[in-house]
Amino acid sequence: MQARGYQQVRATRVGNQSWTFWWSDTQSACVAVATSNGRYASLNRVPEQNCRPGGHASSGAPQPIQPDAVTLICYGQGEHFASSSHYGYEWNDTRRRYEPKQNIDYGNEQFQTGVQFDFRDGGGxxxxxxKMVPPLHSGGHDGWWPLEEVQMTQERITARYHVNGMNRPKVxxxxxxxxVEIKGxxxxxGRCDLGDWGAGRRL
Structure with a gap:
């Protein structure tokens, strides 16, 4: 990452996964890298708010957060239905020889990723x-989808969002x-932290 002009700005850990965040001044880009058991698990470009160039927390005094104005950065494991192709050989009794064959397997695929929430003014x-974005999707803008049915209490936040006509996950x-759990x-x-890294607050 350093050879490509990125600078590590911070790191965190969720379960057995380590997450590091890298910032590029040239590209104005923030990248999240997940590793598990010493191996790379995922690399994703994430919103710029996840990174602070230079790795320093804000030096200013934290500003109070209103009860309905919260930014959350969450890391963990996603899961979706996927297919995979396998190529091999199968014996042909008629021709008395092995012939190439393609097999397609279907099942749930797990992957490391992150999501971000922005709640304010009663919405979010x-x-x-x-891979959190399905091949067929609509309604998003620059990776952001509006949340519906947002309910915020002192103990819990719930909401829904549409990624397509048949997929309406619940948060x-x-x-x-x-x-955090997303069902869809x-x-x-995964686990969430407040997006204000200088404040040191919990949810």
Missing amino acids: RIHLSG NIDRRSGM MTGFN
């Missing part, structure tokens, strides 16, 4: 990237533990 939006965030055709489980 969610940022999705990579459930536990504000005490910081854990593409699911997600």
Whole structure:
């Protein structure tokens, strides 16, 4: 990453996965890299708010956050239905020889990724990237989808969003533990932190 002009600005850990965040001044880009057991698990471009160039927290005094104005950065594991192709050989009794054959397997695929939430003025939006965005999708703008049915209490935040006509995932965030669950055709489980890294606050 350094050879490509990126500078590591911070790191965090979720379960057995380590996340590092890299900033490029040249490209004005923030990249999140997940590693598990010493191996790269995923690399995604994420909103710029995830990175602070130079890796320094804000030196100014934290500004109070209104109860309905919260930015959350969440990391964890996604899951969706996927297909994979395998090529091999199969014996042909008629021709008495092995012939090439393609097999297609279907099942759930798990992957490392992150999502971001922005709640304010009684509404909100969610940022999705990579495999969290299905091939057939609509309604998003620059990776952001509007949240519907937003409910915020001292203990929990719930909402829904549309990625296409058949997929309307449900969001459930536990504000005490910081854990988030998204239930839909593409699911997600992870842990969230407040987006204001200089404030050191929990949810």
